[in-house]
Amino acid sequence: MSNLFSPFTLRDQKFKNRIAVSPMSQYRARDGHANAWHTVHLGRFAIGGAALVYAEATAVEADGRRTHGDLGLWNDAQISELRRITDFISAEGSVPGIQLAHAGRKASERRPWHGETPVDDEDVNERGEAPWEAIAPSPIPYANGWPAPREMSGADIERVIAAFGSAARRSFEAGFRIIEVYAAHGFLIHQFLSPIANQRTDDWGGNAQKRMRFAVKVAEAIRANWPDGYPLAFRLSATDWLDGGLETADIIEVSTALKAAGVDMIDCSTGGIGGKERPRRMTIDQGFQVPFAEQIRSGAEVATMAVGFLWDAKFCEEIIASGRADMVTLAREMLNDPNWPLHAATELGADSEHRMWPIEAGWWLMKRERLLTKLGLR
């Protein structure tokens, strides 16, 4: 019996296995609207057997986009294209999820292949894409060469919290069945959490309790607009990897507070608060963030997802079997092989006859496999 292919339930939602597709920004949206690209990009992961398919970071307000190509759910007109995608994913037996986001001081950035630097006049000339003003808890630039964001007023804070609530209501109407809030990688909520980006002295900063208040209010606003039977997850950076930044003990406290506000699962990533350069303390290896999923799972007694440099089926099986995390989340390996879950099932002996495949493919592959065996080629 494979643990990776055992079912998992959060609230009323059933996941057929423990494999999730991580949110992956495509930078292909126009004015936040999804299109056929997103349908195919996400749909192929449902065909490929993942239990949970997350749509990419989706902005809750237009100015909260990271790039001009980000998806958005800041108005009702953006719902219908997403509905087509979720209908397909659900029909194929996977759970469609959405990652709700606000970039804060990382807004108005160029796409990765345009340099991941701030949008400026060059982008206006080359692509007709103008820069816009970013907001953040404190007027501290993201990195050298970045403009200082505008410090958020109390009204800005209330507006963004409400925007997460409205986007949750639209996510439901768009057919999503789990929300993940993007509170990692130096995005707005992470900026509030981390003393590196939050130097406020009002109710929203100054100590750990006040810095986590924004995240908790966002969770509450979503819960007020999201069915009780539907799970809510947060992606957190379990460490900033920087002296003076957040450590895992801090994130266990944040996870505990979020759980009390109705959050069901923590997706455990790391880093991203201090520019693109890799912090000295950060070393990358296969599954290097799994220990954080394990610590948060036991420290906050909450379900966790392990993410980062995962591609080996047996390694992933072991993560679930040993109880280090409840789900594994893959990004780049899914781009490499959208059928990774189906191939992992064969490798782990969970599907010797291609029965997990959609019948339109599995029927043929099973016959081919029998023939190959008969001919002595397997």
Ligand SMILES: Cc1cc2nc3c(=O)[nH]c(=O)nc-3n(C[C@H](O)[C@H](O)[C@H](O)COP(=O)(O)O)c2cc1C
């Ligand atoms: C193309 C691409 C786009 C990404 N976009 C997002 C995103 O929108 N939100 C997010 O939380 N992480 C994003 N990430 C990070 C991944 O979700 C994941 O955490 C990271 O790539 C590590 O997992 P991997 O080693 O399996 O790729 C992106 C990664 C890739 C490769």
